[in-house]
Amino acid sequence: MSQVTQSQVTESQDTQFQNSRQIFGTPLPRVLGGVALLACAIVLLCDVTMWFLVKGYNPISQTISELAAGPHHWLQDTGIVVFVIGTFCLAIDLFIRGEKGWKPWLVRIAMVLICVDIAMIALWNEYGDGVPGGLEIHIYLVALLYPLVPIILWFGTSVLPARHGKFSTIAKVTAIAWLALAPIFFILPTRIDGLYERFLGCIMIGAVAIAAWRLIDEPTPNHESEN
Template structure:
């Protein structure tokens, strides 16, 4: 392809890719740390029977809300990284859009405060947002597994396994008694973080390899 003088060639930017991967991993760390901090601040809270959503309402809601916003930033960073290093075809593009929507859903969940406080005034959309998370955290990794497989067979298997585990546990969580729904929600949260970390690890490694080749 001919490139006019002064016009940069179309290529991946390794430092951009590595930075976005780092933000994705940091977003997972923020939500996990925020959960533990919020648990320590909320009185009479039990991590097995009480959900993460319960931490995002009440006096200390700001801690969990900020943590959710951090996780949303990580999800959006994954979407940007996947768009920059496009490793597939239509399925990969669906995954890119899915992660962008997931970021928006998490932000809305944090902002709406329709959980944990028993407030049902106005239009309540929390359950529909949860359904969206359930569908997209299944769809996105499955759509990206094929493309990621060209780069890492291990990452492909991890994405498929995590997506299937998520798909199985989601209905179990929705139908579970309140005595254990907190535990199941945490397991789902760890699966979501594992999906993000798996993708970000591949993106970081890819960026680092390109950086070394360019050096």
């Protein structure tokens, strides 16, 4: 009898979650996932568009930062900021679900930090002190991605809705690979550092896209807990 009662309570909680968090009849997590997935497409589109807008630009030998500091930089900055907004949508979902335990909180904090970090990477030169030779923090912001990305990839597989998904193993392998591959960027010859930087960027974009798809595919919360 107690098991039936608990099942009824759980079902009632699921129903309340869906009914109270909808936008035009669509579950909020699915909307957040859709925004995040769209943001991934936009940041890629903005980058590729810049290859043709900036005369003489070579995406293999020249980095993304060179686009952000050159002509039409607003388009590159816009794409990155949109990607930040999409990533923040995933963080919002984590807060809405309210899952308890240190792992969910670690992922939430890491998600917020990486959003702030990437936004500052895109906007610091434009909204900094504007004085040539002023405070240079770009390299430190980039370095902060080194621990944040694997934290999110590894521990993100322990929280809803990614838990026990078919991509969990891939995410953990990617987290380990990131720790080995990311530092290589700083010792690469300049003739290919643009290509390699985009490879690392695609890892982050791919992770956000997969997480976004999970929200679209499975917007209803699962009450199973893992701490």
